[in-house]
Amino acid sequence: MAGDAHDLADAQQAHWQSTYSAHPGMYGEAPSGPACHAASVFRKADARDVLELGAGHGRDALYFASEGFSVHATDFSATGLEQLREAALTRGIAGQVTTSVHDVREPLPLPDDSVDAVFAHMLLCMALSTREIRAVVDEVGRVLRPGGTFVYTVRHTGDAHYETGIAHGDDIWEQGGFAVHFFPRDLVDALADGWVLEDVHSFEEGELPRRLWRVTQTRPA
Structure with a gap:
């Protein structure tokens, strides 16, 4: 990773730490729409354990746990994960949730063939280079x-914020201190190489509104 891009990613980590500290539970307690969909997909696939990447303060991880899944939640914000653990204790589901502070630029702290399902809501469209996204x-x-399912969401190049704000190259644009890697469709297809691409669903979320794809792909059995 080039020095300036590495600095950008490190700055984003500090940004999220301070954001979660200033705004505990900033996304509320209700699960995201993609998490509700993913839980249905995972249940139909008979998944028992879910790895969530970029879990933040845990609204989706807590939802998966409440739905009976065993959840391993990772994020590069220790502050967000602390809020997640406290909420799990309050809800009486702490035994179903484990957490790890983890930077997705590094290998996942799990062994091969160890989880049934993986979920990542807007994690891959953070300030990551295309090379790093492929590595994730x-x-x-x-x-x-084998046969496990990966559900992820990303903002795409049809989003109103694409090509606005500060350009960092590689389709990464920064608005208000928050950097996003906007996905062209060919990147989604490239990331599915060697997988079974089950579904690419377009949807909108939040203000503006943000325009995203929800991608479901399966590791061949």
Whole structure:
């Protein structure tokens, strides 16, 4: 990773730490729409354990646990994960949730073929280079059991913020201190190479509104 891009990613980590500290539970307690969909997909696939990447303060990880899944939640914000653990204790589901502070630029702290399902809501469209995104998906494929399912969401190049704000190259644009890697469709297809691409669903979320794809792909059995 080039020095300036590495600095950008490190700055984003500090940004999220301070954001979660200033705004505990900033996304509320209700699960995201993609998490509700993913839980249904995982249940139909008879998944028992879920790895969530970029879990933040845990609204989706807590939802998966409440739905009966065993959840391993990772994020590079220790502050967000602390809020997640406190909420799990309050809800009486702490025994179903484990957490790890983890930077997705590094290998996942899990053995090969060790989880049934992986979920990542807007994690892959953070300030990551295309090379790093490919490496993350390779790691997901490594830790998933054969036949396991990966559901992720990303903002795409049809989003109103694409090509606005500060340009960092590689389709990464920064608005208000928050950097996003906007996905062209060919990147989604490239990331599914060697997988079974089950579904690419377009949807909108939040203000603006943000325009995203929800991607479901399966590791071949």
